[in-house]
Amino acid sequence: MSKHVVIIGNGIAGVTAARFIRKLSDYRITMISAETDHFYARTALMYIYMGHLRYEDTKPYADGFWQQNGIDLVRGYVTTIDTEARAVHVGGGRAIGYDVLVIATGSQSNKFGWPGQDLDAVQGLYGIPDLATMERWTAGIDRAVVIGGGLIGIEMAEMLHTRHIPVTFLVREQGYMDYLLPPEESAMINAEIRDHHIDLRLATELKEIRPDDQGRARAVVTNTGEEIPCQFVGLTVGVHPNIDVVKPSNVETNRGVLVNEFFETSVPGVYAIGDCAEFRRDGIGIRRIEQLWYTGRHHGKTVAQTICGRRAAYDRGVFFNSAKFFTVEYQTYGDIKPKPEDGTETIFWQDEAAKKLVRINYAADDGRVLGFNLLGIRFRQDVCERWILERRSTDYVLKHLRQANFDPEFYHSFKITDFENRTRP
Amino acid sequence: MDVSFQLTTPTSRFGRDEKIAMALIGVGILGLIVALFGAGSTFPVASFWVSIGGLSLGGALYIRTYLKRPAGIDNDGIMFSSATARGMLGWIFGIVFTGFYVLLYWAPSNLEHLIRMTDPLSWMMRGQPADRWFLYGFLYTLAVLVMGARMIVKYRHNRYQILRTISVMFFQLGFAFIIPYLLVLFNQPEFYFHYFWPLKYDYLWPGGVDWLSGAGQVGLFMIVFGAVMFFLATPILTYFFGKRWYCSWVCGCGGLAETAGDPFRHLSDKSLKAWKIERWMVHSVLVFVVLTTVVLWINSATEGAVLGSLSTPFSKAYGFYIGLVFAGVVGVGFYPIMGSRVWCRFGCPMAATLGLLQKFYSRFRITTNGGQCISCGNCSTYCEMGIDVRWYAQRGQNIIRASCVGCGVCAAVCPRGVLKLENGPREGRYNGPILIHHDTVSVQLDDAWKASRPLMPPAQEDIPVLTDADWAQMSGNGQGVVTSST
Numbered sequence: 001m002s003k004h005v006v007i008i009g010n011g012i013a014g015v016t017a018a019r020f021i022r023k024l025s026d027y028r029i030t031m032i033s034a035e036t037d038h039f040y041a042r043t044a045l046m047y048i049y050m051g052h053l054r055y056e057d058t059k060p061y062a063d064g065f066w067q068q069n070g071i072d073l074v075r076g077y078v079t080t081i082d083t084e085a086r087a088v089h090v091g092g093g094r095a096i097g098y099d100v101l102v103i104a105t106g107s108q109s110n111k112f113g114w115p116g117q118d119l120d121a122v123q124g125l126y127g128i129p130d131l132a133t134m135e136r137w138t139a140g141i142d143r144a145v146v147i148g149g150g151l152i153g154i155e156m157a158e159m160l161h162t163r164h165i166p167v168t169f170l171v172r173e174q175g176y177m178d179y180l181l182p183p184e185e186s187a188m189i190n191a192e193i194r195d196h197h198i199d200l201r202l203a204t205e206l207k208e209i210r211p212d213d214q215g216r217a218r219a220v221v222t223n224t225g226e227e228i229p230c231q232f233v234g235l236t237v238g239v240h241p242n243i244d245v246v247k248p249s250n251v252e253t254n255r256g257v258l259v260n261e262f263f264e265t266s267v268p269g270v271y272a273i274g275d276c277a278e279f280r281r282d283g284i285g286i287r288r289i290e291q292l293w294y295t296g297r298h299h300g301k302t303v304a305q306t307i308c309g310r311r312a313a314y315d316r317g318v319f320f321n322s323a324k325f326f327t328v329e330y331q332t333y334g335d336i337k338p339k340p341e342d343g344t345e346t347i348f349w350q351d352e353a354a355k356k357l358v359r360i361n362y363a364a365d366d367g368r369v370l371g372f373n374l375l376g377i378r379f380r381q382d383v384c385e386r387w388i389l390e391r392r393s394t395d396y397v398l399k400h401l402r403q404a405n406f407d408p409e410f411y412h413s414f415k416i417t418d419f420e421n422r423t424r425p
Numbered sequence: 426m427d428v429s430f431q432l433t434t435p436t437s438r439f440g441r442d443e444k445i446a447m448a449l450i451g452v453g454i455l456g457l458i459v460a461l462f463g464a465g466s467t468f469p470v471a472s473f474w475v476s477i478g479g480l481s482l483g484g485a486l487y488i489r490t491y492l493k494r495p496a497g498i499d500n501d502g503i504m505f506s507s508a509t510a511r512g513m514l515g516w517i518f519g520i521v522f523t524g525f526y527v528l529l530y531w532a533p534s535n536l537e538h539l540i541r542m543t544d545p546l547s548w549m550m551r552g553q554p555a556d557r558w559f560l561y562g563f564l565y566t567l568a569v570l571v572m573g574a575r576m577i578v579k580y581r582h583n584r585y586q587i588l589r590t591i592s593v594m595f596f597q598l599g600f601a602f603i604i605p606y607l608l609v610l611f612n613q614p615e616f617y618f619h620y621f622w623p624l625k626y627d628y629l630w631p632g633g634v635d636w637l638s639g640a641g642q643v644g645l646f647m648i649v650f651g652a653v654m655f656f657l658a659t660p661i662l663t664y665f666f667g668k669r670w671y672c673s674w675v676c677g678c679g680g681l682a683e684t685a686g687d688p689f690r691h692l693s694d695k696s697l698k699a700w701k702i703e704r705w706m707v708h709s710v711l712v713f714v715v716l717t718t719v720v721l722w723i724n725s726a727t728e729g730a731v732l733g734s735l736s737t738p739f740s741k742a743y744g745f746y747i748g749l750v751f752a753g754v755v756g757v758g759f760y761p762i763m764g765s766r767v768w769c770r771f772g773c774p775m776a777a778t779l780g781l782l783q784k785f786y787s788r789f790r791i792t793t794n795g796g797q798c799i800s801c802g803n804c805s806t807y808c809e810m811g812i813d814v815r816w817y818a819q820r821g822q823n824i825i826r827a828s829c830v831g832c833g834v835c836a837a838v839c840p841r842g843v844l845k846l847e848n849g850p851r852e853g854r855y856n857g858p859i860l861i862h863h864d865t866v867s868v869q870l871d872d873a874w875k876a877s878r879p880l881m882p883p884a885q886e887d888i889p890v891l892t893d894a895d896w897a898q899m900s901g902n903g904q905g906v907v908t909s910s911t
Contacts, residue, residue, distance in 0.1 A: 012800070044801035051502040052838075053806055060800040060819055062697065162501040195495055293799050322797050324840040327497025327582070331797070331842055378842035381795030383899055403895050406794055406845050408836055410584040 004028040005307060006088060006098035008078050012293055013274025014104035015039045016300025018071050024308035029070065032090060034077035035127050038063055043293055045131055046155045050162045081249040083267045100307050103246060103257055103272040107239035107291060116209030120216040122233040125152050141165055141231035145220045147206045148237035149176050154325055156234040157198050168199040168228050170206060182338050188355055188375055189325045196326050209233055239291060241276040254278055256289050261313040263303040273299035285316050292321060318385045328355050333384035334371025336361055344370065347394060360394060367393045378406035446487035453479025465538035472542045484571040488578050496582035498838050509688050515761040523758030530749050533557040551606040562602055565681065569597040572684035585833045589673055593680035601677045614640045616647045619675050621655040623714040624775035630718060630740065631725035660782055666848055667789025668779040669831025678768060681757065682809065683832060686765025690834065693764035693811035703771050703828065710747055711777040717743045747772060766809040770828055780827030788848040791824040793817060797843045804835035804844060818843050823856050849896045
């Protein structure tokens with residue numbers, strides 16, 4: 001009998017682990033999910049609501065793929081993890097025994113104890129059930145408020161905008177996502193949000209949500225005391241590890257399921273990956289809890305090696321990420337801090353009207369390139385990554401910049417000469 | 426508020442401009458109906474201006490309303506719309522389009538008054554009364570121009586789409602409409618310079634060659650031109666640019682698909698089964714047309730001694746089933762049901778030939794940008810050829826498929842900048858399944874930069890142009906950072 005690997009969660013982390021375990025072994029694989037029968041791309045939730053895609057279009061693999069690859073799918077909610085008996089219980093009853101358990105339960109939306117946060121028509125956006133409630137609560141309404149200046153917040157604002165629902169967007173920070181983006185990038189996105197007629201309120205926090213007499217949200221009150229009437233409140237203030245099922249078990253948790261660089265938890269044979277995992281120490285990942293699509297995929301791929309007998313530590317690599325803020329695409333490679341740091345200099349170019357921006361950070365001491373931020377311009381990941389790893393000089397990078405450009409043919413994005421005299425400290 | 430009263434489905438805001446545009450389109454449709462029932466013969470000029478004028482002006486005004494929204498990908502509501510999501514309107518359009526083809530091919534007398542409506546234009550352009558093919562060519566060109574304008578406005582942020590659409594509009598108006606009819610006006614063969622064998626199969630069939638060579642020098646030039654375009658220019662252009670130079674920049678069938686067909690591009694079938702059927706079917710058609718051509722020439726050379734009259738049913742069968750039924754009735758009539766490229770994908774022998782060249786002997790590829798894919802599915806959904814682009818993109822693999830017509834919409838709709846159509850060296854074009862991984866990089870410190878601390882003013886050059894030397898330096902061609910890891 002080959003080993004039985006049970007994976008809780010069918011998101012990108014769990015699915016990638018399953019796929020790579022299948023490539024590397026003949027282990028029996030069972031994937032359990034309460035959310036959907038099949039893996040879908042959580043990143044595409046917004047496109048379903050906007051009418052760009054149907055739910056079935058968001059499934060990266062045909063339904064027959066799982067059976068063809070010998071991956072058993074179980075639909076159900078795991079209620080207990082019994083590490084003594086090496087079994088998980090689904091739906092309070094059926095026990096599924098395992099030799100190896102992978103916890104990939106993802107995240108839950110944050111709520112910070114605001115009055116009215118549990119009213120009807122107040123919600124976050126994380127999964128398919130959220131999409132169904134959002135569809136219900138936003139039908140025919142005349143105003144919505146979205147709270148939280150992260151990626152999900154701006155996506156929710158865009159979603160509502162496509163249904164012609166006026167949106168007020170409360171952002172705690174001085175500029176959109178200014179905790180990650182430098183001021184110029186943040187300013188460009190602020191402008192993009194306003195160009196789509198979103199009522200963007202910067203430096204504004206939620207105080208409370210007020211109910212109507214049916215227990216549904218009817219208004220939000222901000223920290224300035226203003227009451228904004230609305231019939232829907234998007235509460236998109238980040239996510240936290242979804243570990244309710246893990247907490248009562250023997251597996252050690254903190255904010256997430258605690259793991260080392262091999263994604264091994266405190267219990268042998270039990271691993272945790274993706275959004276729900278928390279590294280025991282700094283320096284393994286970009287941060288202790290990594291909540292990106294790309295990191296989930298990378299975790300899954302790495303843990304599969306270990307489970308299949310090629311113990312491999314997580315190697316986070318050169319950071320990369322991407323997003324799309326309304327119509328403005330964002331890509332980042334390497335290390336770009338939101339605030340200028342000592343020892344780091346910047347080459348910068350932007351076209352504010354066209355909403356295009358290039359930032360190249362480099363080390364002041366030896367001129368090696370450290371990272372790239374791009375808005376409205378696409379760069380090649382492999383080229384940027386290699387330049388960073390090879391410690392290429394900014395001079396070299398600027399001379400060869402066309403190698404990095406990934407915009408569609410015939411675009412005049414910018415010329416290298418645009419960089420002349422654009423350097424700023 | 427009781428949610429049970431909130432059952433209204435989301436609709437786009439329908440303001441004054443949209444209402445005026447739709448009213449004009451309504452007048453145009455009414456004009457067509459009135460013309461069809463007799464007014465086209467009795468009042469051809471008035472019928473023409475009311476119907477065509479109403480449709481064009483209404484269309485133009487409606488397209489103008491797109492400008493109210495910021496430039497960028499806007500597929501909002503496509504999956505909810507009755508017209509574009511195989512709803513009632515979609516089926517009505519499908520039946521009207523299909524019915525029009527059926528009448529045009531098999532019962533043109535029913536369209537008599539519509540044909541008469543285009544008499545004045547036909548006299549002006551080619552010095553003779555209109556026939557059904559003139560009416561068809563006119564409506565086809567009008568559709569490409571009006572819906573081409575829509576395509577340009579919809580993708581106004583994307584120069585690749587703008588240039589490509591202008592190109593198909595230019596070829597349709599010039600090469601498929603004005604030039605052939607000018608040739609007729611000057612008593613020359615009605616020849617389409619942008620169609621070659623095997624798509625325009627009869628240009629190299631004995632009958633077609635006879636017809637052209639009967640037209641003297643000009644006809645001979647046309648025969649030679651067609652042969653050179655297919656046997657010489659096609660492989661060379663496909664080597665450098667892929668199939669797209671023809672299918673989504675020149676061809677009239679492609680031109681209609683890329684303009685009038687754009688709202689239906691997502692309806693193509695993405696299943697593995699459809700891909701399998703496609704490969705069998707399109708290559709069978711190619712074999713069929715090659716075989717028919719060979720049979721016709723053998724028969725012609727032997728003056729019927731070998732095959733007798735067998736070649737006639739062969740060519741008639743091809744002309745009927747492929748030329749008429751497949752390319753017209755199914756190919757265009759079924760746009761709102763099966764998507765815009767049914768003919769190109771399953772039936773076109775030119776596309777099959779170009780596809781084989783693209784697959785095995787071309788510099789074209791769609792490059793996947795490392796590990797940036799988020800598997801959202803926009804690329805696959807909006808691929809009119811039914812290619813599951815995401816399957817490759819999420820593995821970090823380049824996309825080289827015989828059927829890809831290089832429309833570039835996958836790269837346009839990608840929210841993360843993952844896809845790029847480009848031409849580069851054939852070596853390493855099919856890179857293996859990869860996701861960015863970095864632990865195998867050999868770090869080579871560049872001594873030069875240590876010496877050159879101050880920033881040099883860079884040379885004046887446009888960013889996107891890549892030389893083969895650039896390609897060699899870039900890691901995407903199989904050397905360097907990107908390693909096979911899947």
